[in-house]
Amino acid sequence: MSTTATTAAVSKVANVIIPVSDQxxxxxxxxxxxxxxxxxxxxxxxxxxxxxxxxxxxxxxxVIALCPPxxxxxxxxxxxxxxxxxDDIDGYHAVLRDRGADVDEEVSHMxxxxxxLFWVRDPEGNSLMVAEIH
Numbered sequence: 062m063s064t065t066a067t068t069a070a071v072s073k074v075a076n077v078i079i080p081v082s083d084q085x086x087x088x089x090x091x092x093x094x095x096x097x098x099x100x101x102x103x104x105x106x107x108x109x110x111x112x113x114x115x116x117x118x119x120x121x122x123x124v125i126a127l128c129p130p131x132x133x134x135x136x137x138x139x140x141x142x143x144x145x146x147x148d149d150i151d152g153y154h155a156v157l158r159d160r161g162a163d164v165d166e167e168v169s170h171m172x173x174x175x176x177x178l179f180w181v182r183d184p185e186g187n188s189l190m191v192a193e194i195h
Contacts (some may be wrong), residue, residue, distance in 0.1 A: 074123050076115065079141055079187050080130035084112055087127045090183050091116040094160045095145075100124050118145070137185035150177045150193035157181055 081087040091097045097116040101124075105113035111129035125143065130136045147153040150168050157164050163182040170177050178192040 076124045076126045077141070077143055078126045078128055079139065079143075079183070080134050080136040081127050081183075081185055081187070082130070082136040083185070084114055084127055084129070086184050088114055088116070090162075091125065091127065094157065094162050095181075096156075097125075105129070137187065139187045141187050141189055143189045145189055145191045146194050147191055148193065148195070150179070150191065153191060154179055 079087070088099065088102070092099055096118070098119055099114070099116055101113060101115040103113050105111045106129060114127040115124040116127065117124040154164060154168050165179040165181075168177050168179045169175075176192045176194050178190055180188050180190055182188045
């Protein structure tokens with residue numbers, strides 16, 4: 062076992078990946094429906110038929126990558142584990158509903174310590190949680 066001190070460590074979460082089969086449709090949903098900005102859109106993969114697409118809320122450091130599924134992975138129907146934060150849960154829920162997003166019927170208000178929240182699903186059925194956290 063080494064006793065040498067090191068500064069090598071993870072410094073941040075760089076991205077989270079959601080495998081999608083229709084990248085154009087996913088990009089449209091995440092930018093136009095959720096209101097994220099596109100950060101990257103470049104060729105990706107051995108066959109050259111995929112793209113590495115990154116989206117994020119304005120000012121966010123960590124991005125969501127919308128990529129083709131890997132060889133042992135499938136797209137769609139994923140519980141992403143991604144939590145999004147808003148300052149106006151009821152307002153954002155109404156905006157997404159008006160934009161035709163697949164959102165829960167209503168915002169869940171369970172009371173402390175659980176923040177108000179709802180779930181939204183992208184066009185491939187991948188779910189993300191939205192919560193109001195102050």
